[in-house]
Amino acid sequence: MTSPSASWNPVWDLRQLLAYPFMVQAFAAGTIVAVLAGAVGWYMVLRRQTFAGHTLSTMAFPGAAAGLLFALPGALGYYLACGVAAVVLARRPDAHDSQGGIQSARIGTVQAVGLAVGFVLLAMSHGVLGGLDGLLFGSFLGVTDTQVWVLAAAAAAILGILVVVGRPLLFASLDPEAAAARGVPVRTLEIGFMLVLGVTVAAATQITGALLVFAVLVSPAATAQRVAGRPIASMVLSVACAVMIVWLSLACAYFSPFPLGFFTTTFAFLAYAAARWGRLPRRRAGAAVVA
Amino acid sequence: MTILLVSIPTFLALTAIAAVCGLVGWFAVLRAQVFAVDAMSHFAFTGAVAAVAFSIDPRVGLFGLTLCCALLLVALGGRGRVDDVTIGIAVTWVLGLGVLALAVVARGGAAGEGATAAVALFGDISGIDTAHAVTAILIAGAVAVVLVAIARPLVFASIDPGVARSRGLPVAMLGLMYFVVLGGVAAEATQAVGALLLIGLVSAPAGAAHRLSGRPYRGMSLAVGIAVGSAWLGLWVSAEIPSVAPSSAIVGVAALAFAAAVLPERLRGRRRGVMGSAVPGPR
Numbered sequence: 380m381t382s383p384s385a386s387w388n389p390v391w392d393l394r395q396l397l398a399y400p401f402m403v404q405a406f407a408a409g410t411i412v413a414v415l416a417g418a419v420g421w422y423m424v425l426r427r428q429t430f431a432g433h434t435l436s437t438m439a440f441p442g443a444a445a446g447l448l449f450a451l452p453g454a455l456g457y458y459l460a461c462g463v464a465a466v467v468l469a470r471r472p473d474a475h476d477s478q479g480g481i482q483s484a485r486i487g488t489v490q491a492v493g494l495a496v497g498f499v500l501l502a503m504s505h506g507v508l509g510g511l512d513g514l515l516f517g518s519f520l521g522v523t524d525t526q527v528w529v530l531a532a533a534a535a536a537i538l539g540i541l542v543v544v545g546r547p548l549l550f551a552s553l554d555p556e557a558a559a560a561r562g563v564p565v566r567t568l569e570i571g572f573m574l575v576l577g578v579t580v581a582a583a584t585q586i587t588g589a590l591l592v593f594a595v596l597v598s599p600a601a602t603a604q605r606v607a608g609r610p611i612a613s614m615v616l617s618v619a620c621a622v623m624i625v626w627l628s629l630a631c632a633y634f635s636p637f638p639l640g641f642f643t644t645t646f647a648f649l650a651y652a653a654a655r656w657g658r659l660p661r662r663r664a665g666a667a668v669v670a
Numbered sequence: 671m672t673i674l675l676v677s678i679p680t681f682l683a684l685t686a687i688a689a690v691c692g693l694v695g696w697f698a699v700l701r702a703q704v705f706a707v708d709a710m711s712h713f714a715f716t717g718a719v720a721a722v723a724f725s726i727d728p729r730v731g732l733f734g735l736t737l738c739c740a741l742l743l744v745a746l747g748g749r750g751r752v753d754d755v756t757i758g759i760a761v762t763w764v765l766g767l768g769v770l771a772l773a774v775v776a777r778g779g780a781a782g783e784g785a786t787a788a789v790a791l792f793g794d795i796s797g798i799d800t801a802h803a804v805t806a807i808l809i810a811g812a813v814a815v816v817l818v819a820i821a822r823p824l825v826f827a828s829i830d831p832g833v834a835r836s837r838g839l840p841v842a843m844l845g846l847m848y849f850v851v852l853g854g855v856a857a858e859a860t861q862a863v864g865a866l867l868l869i870g871l872v873s874a875p876a877g878a879a880h881r882l883s884g885r886p887y888r889g890m891s892l893a894v895g896i897a898v899g900s901a902w903l904g905l906w907v908s909a910e911i912p913s914v915a916p917s918s919a920i921v922g923v924a925a926l927a928f929a930a931a932v933l934p935e936r937l938r939g940r941r942r943g944v945m946g947s948a949v950p951g952p953r
Contacts, residue, residue: 499913
């Protein structure tokens, strides 16, 4: 097989891109992950829970290690690890912790403990985890049909939940006190969102690795919230931006010798940089009141 | 040296790094910026890999890139304060560059000794020799001197930047100095003991210390004490249970200390009913 090279004819390029089934599946999985992460990430950025999202995405490591040691079926390990971490992270915040310092320490501790547990589990199973680099930096390649369907089902469930709780969650994220006064179950939404974030990350990391998931969770959402003002428009922009980043980076990675992770993160950063320093309108999302 | 459980250089370097992680962590928790420390450890990883990829001195790559990224974060944040979204975006991009560097290393067939993700994450404390230990202790000493010297204004600027600025304190400058110090600690700790120990020893002991005491100098001493105690106890645990690596054991002990500091308050709060209405008691 000769290495693929891009021509100036987009139709021919596209046909080349989709010539192999593994690329079709990569596009399918990548698109699902992008739509899911674009939407969930929008709330994550709005709620300033980026560190929690990052920590959840590193739970891929203990998740995979647990799956290996206990021979868990499918991707159960990922869901367990992310679920446990999400529950710990969603604990009631400290009464004295007005600046969020203790919460920040707690997130860091959860990450360290998760990695440490993963390390111990890995040592106990005497196993070599199929490439730690792949687990952390991953790609969309080597996805099976079943995985795509499971991912699609998880994405449909999560997006369904978001559609139902979207409005109250927005209210609770922007102004928790006013929302609570109006009878919005703020505390339940907080816990629920952390679990949604955990499940999203668990569903995606097993395919894409920790880095790619986090890149499409945070950057498109941050970009969209800098550019668009209205919540719905901003959310749609976030999803569109995530999908574009994933498609572009898959195409670039296919035609070049460089890794996918580099392209995805670079495009994600460029989108944010354009929104921040470009000559785009500088309105912030309704979110502006939070900051 | 069976009393120390590890060689003398390893023991001394680990103790120095733990102490300085506790101290830096106290400020990180005060500023609610533990994510910045985590970010720095990722920068250090990229720096180490990039140094191998472009065959420059690893120390130069490591410290150079980490400090550059620290300055970049400050520039992105403005006013010496960076929010978590900005940190998240910077982290992903720099890690992406690290992935590129890893690919270059793999292609060049250069022995990526010491530059793999596994070593950067979990470290290898048995690899610390006398020269490493001297470096670690010197850096830790310098960091401690700088932090103690600027402690008073830095605490003020961290708690209430607005008032501090109006009193004429150079808030942005203090934030910058703090980030440079943080970059130095992260680079040193990541290459000596790994990112896992860095993030564990920065967040857990400092979280516990903030919970136990609201007074700055007492809190700092507590954080340092808990961090060093966790390191020593962790070494012992790891010697007793060989399947648990030293770094994992140390993180475990530190996390237990944090949990022990947080739980009593939590139980009391529950008895009192609504947590949110609890009056902040004497710390």
